Amino acid sequence: MKDTIVLYSSIGRGHIFSVVELGKLILTHNPSFSIAILIPTPPNSTAIDTTIFGYDSSITFHHIPIPQPPSGTALSPPSLIFHLIRYGNHNLHQVLQSISKTSKIKALVLDFLNYTANEVTNTLNIPTFFYYTSGASPLCALLYYKTIIQIKTEDSCNYLEIPGFPRISKEELPSYPEELENIFLDIVATMSGCNGIIINTFNALEGRANKALQEGSCFPDESNPPPVFCIGPVISVPGGENDENGCLSWLDSQPSQSVVLLSFGSLGRFSKTQLKEIAIGLEKSEQRFLWVVRSESDEESLEDLLPEGFLDRTKEKGMVVRDWAPQVKILSHDSVGGFVTHCGWNSVLEAVCEGVPMVTWPLYAEQHLNMIVLVKEMKVALALKETENGIVGATELGDRVKELMDSEKGKEIRERVLKMKVSGVEARNEGGSSYVALNRLTQLWKGKDNLSLLSPNSPLLSNYSG
Template identity: 85%
Template sequence: MKDTIVLYPSIGRGHIFSMVELGKLILTHNPSFSITILIPTPPNSTTIEATTFGCDSSITFHHIPIPQPPSGTAVSPLSLIFHLTRNGNHNLHHVLQSISKTSNLKAIVLDFLNYTANEVTTTLDIPTFYYYTSGAASLCVLLYSKIIKQRKTEDSCNYLEIPGFPRISKEELPSYPEELENIFRDISANMSDCDGIIINTFNAAEERSIKALQEGSCFPDESNPPPVFCIGPVISVPGGEKDENECLSWLESQPSQSVVLLSFGSLGRFSKTQLKEIAIGLERSEQRFLWVVRSESDEDSLEDLLPEGFLDRTKEKGMVVRNWAPQAKILSHDSVGGFVTHCGWNSVLEAFSEGVPMVTWPLYAEQNLNRVVLVKEMKVALALEESENGIVSATELGDRVKELMDSEKGKEIRERVLKMKVSGVEARSEGGSSYVAMNRLIQLWKEKDHLSVLSPNTPLFYNFSD
C-alpha cells in the first residue's frame, strides 16, 4: 500500500488553494507519497473540481459534506466557520477510516482553522500536524494569546512584550469578541499539543519569530513544544487567472516600476466615502496606478462610486477595474513599483517574491499584526494611518503613495524588499532553510509506522453545541 498524507484545508477557496500548493511541494520532495486533499463542502456551496488545480494523479480530492448546525444551535456569523467544520467531523471520521484501508496513512495536516478536527484525529490516533497559512510573527501572538489576555487586564503598562514579536501597544493588537478569543485560545492549545506545525514563511523574513517558536518561548504551557517547519514562501495562485480587464496589456504601455497597485483581497470592500478619498488621494499623488475597486454594493457603477470626472482626468495615468484582477501576474510585471495592500499573508508573499515594496492598509483578522512586522521589523513597507472615524484620508493616502514611489525612504524600502526576494528564492533552493525544513518533515513522516485506525464501531462524541 502507498504511503499517504492527508491534507484538510479550511472552508474557502484561498485556504484550499494554499493547501493544494503545499501538496505539490510535498511531492516535489518525495514523489513516492500519495496526497489526499479533503475539501470541506457546506450545503449549497459550489463544488470545486480537481481540474481547477492542475494537479497530477498523485493528488486526489475528496469532498467532506459539512451539514448545517442543528436547529436551535446559537452560532454567531463570526464563529460559523468553526462550527461548520466541527459538524463535518462525523463524515471526516469515516473518510479517514476508508483511506486507511487502502493506504498507509502516515499523517494528516489540518488548516489551523480546522482545529476541531483534532477530536477525530486524536480518537483515531493519527499523527496530526497544523498548517499555519500566515506568518510566524502572528503565530507567536496566537500561541501566546492566553498570557496576552492576562497582561492586557492586569498590567498597567500600555506596551506588551510577546516572544518573537516587535514591542506592541495594547491598542495595536486586534480586538475580537470574547467568543472568538476563546476559540483562538482553543486553537493555541491544540497547536501546542500537536505533532508539528508547518508555517508558510522563511528564515530570512522572520528570523526572530521563528527562533522564538523553535525555542518554545511562545508555548507558555508546554515543556515539550512541537517541532516547527518553515517551508515558504509558498505562493497560492488560483489556476486560470484570466486578464479579462486587460490590465497586463495596459501595464505594457507604462514605464518600468512606475505603477502602484491597489488591491485589498476578496473581502476588502469600502464605502462610497472611503472610495472617494482613495480616488482624490491617488489623483493628488500624481503617480501612475492600477486600482481594483470593491464596494459595499456591487450594483453601483464606477461613475457612481468615484468623484465626478475622476476616470477621465486620470485615464492617461491610471486604470480602475471592478472586483478582480490577476494580482500575482500584475505584481510580477516590470511596470509595477509599489503595492497598497490589506496585508493578507498570501499578498505579502507575492510582493516579497516579486520584490515590490508596500503601503500597508490592514482590514481584518491578523492583518494588523502583519503590518506591525512589515513596517517595524522588516522595514519593507510604509503604514497608512486612519483618522478617528476609521477613514483613511485622501491626504494620508496620497502622501504615502508618493513617499513610496518617489522618495529616498521609498528607495531604501525597495532595496530591502529586493533582498527579501533573493532570500526567498534561496530558502526554497536546494540547501536553503525551507528546503532543509521540508526534507526534515518528509523524513519524519517516512519514519512513522503504519497506522491502524479504530474500527467503524468506535464510539465518537462530538458536541456540536459547544
C-alpha cells in the first residue's frame, strides 16, 4: 500500500489552487508519496473541473458532497463556510475509509477553514496538520486572539503588542461579529492541538512572525506549541490561463515596468461610485494601467459604469477588462511595474515572487492585517486611505499610484521587493529555509508508520455519525 498524504481544501477556487500547488510541491520533494486532494462541493454548486490543474498520476481528486443544512437552520454569511464543512463530515469519513482500503494515510492536511473536520480525523486517529494559506503574521494575530479580545475591552490600553506582529492601535484591528470571534477561538484551540502547522511563507519575508511561532509565544499554551513549517512561496505556475482579453499582447507593446495592474480578487466588487473614483484617479496619475473591473452589477456595460469618455481618453495608456485576467502571467510580464491589490495572500506572494511593488487596498477577511505587515514590516507597499464613508477618493488613488511608479520612495520599495524575490527563490532552493522545512515535514510523515487508519470494521468508526 502506497503512503498517501491527504489534503482537504476549503471552498473557493483560491483555496483549491493553493492546495493543489502544495500537493505538487510535496511530490517534487518526495515522489514516493501519493497525494489525495479532497474538494468540498456545497449544495447547488457545480463540481470544479480538476483537469485544469495539470497534475500527474500521483495526485487523485475526491469530491466531498456537502449536504443541505437542516431545515430551519439560520446561518449568517460570515460563518456559513465553517458550518458547511461540518455538515460534510459524514461524507469525509466515508471517503477517508475508502482511500484507506488501497493506501496508507500518513497524514491529513486541513485548510485551516476546515477545522471542524478535525472531529473526523480524531475519530480515525489520523495525524492532522493544518495548512494556513495566508501569511505567518496574521496567523500570529489569530493564535493570540483570546488575549486580543481581552485587551480590546481595556480602556487604558490603546496599542496592541502581538508576538510576531507589528505594533498596532486598537483602531487598526478589523472588527468581527461575536459569532465569528467564537469560531476563531475554536480554530485556535484546534490548531494548537494538531500535529503541525504548514504556512505558505518563507523566513526572509516574515522572519519575526516565524520566530514567534517557532518559540510558541503567540500560542495559548506557550509551553507545548505544535511544530511550524514555513514552506513557501507556493504559487500557481502559469500554464493553462487563457488570455481572452488580449492583456498580454497589449503589455507587449508597453515600455518596461511602466504599467500598474489593478486587480482585487474574485470577490473584489465595487460600487459604481467607487469605480468612477478609480477611473478619475488613474487619469490623474498619468500612469499606464491595466485594470480588471468587477462591479456590483453585472448588467451595466463598462461605458455605463465609468465616467463618460474615460475609455476613449485613456486608450493609449490604459486597458480595462471585465471580471478576469491572467494575473500570474501579467505580474510576470516585464512591462508591469506596480500592483494595486486587495492584499489576498496569493496575490501578495505572486507580486513578491515577480518583484512587483504594491499599493494596498484591503477589502475583507485577514487582508487588513496583511496590509499592515506589507506597509509597516516588509515595507514593500504603500497604503491607501479611505474616507469616512469607506470610499477611496480619486486624488488619493492617483497620488499613491504616481508615488509608487514615479518617486524616490517608490524606487526604494521596488528595490526592497526585488530583494524579496531573490530571497523567495533561495528559500525554495536546496538548502534554503523552506526546502529544509519541507524536508523536515516529509521525514516526519515517513516516520509515522504506526499512525494509519483504524480498521474499517472498528466499532469506533461504524458508530461515527458526523
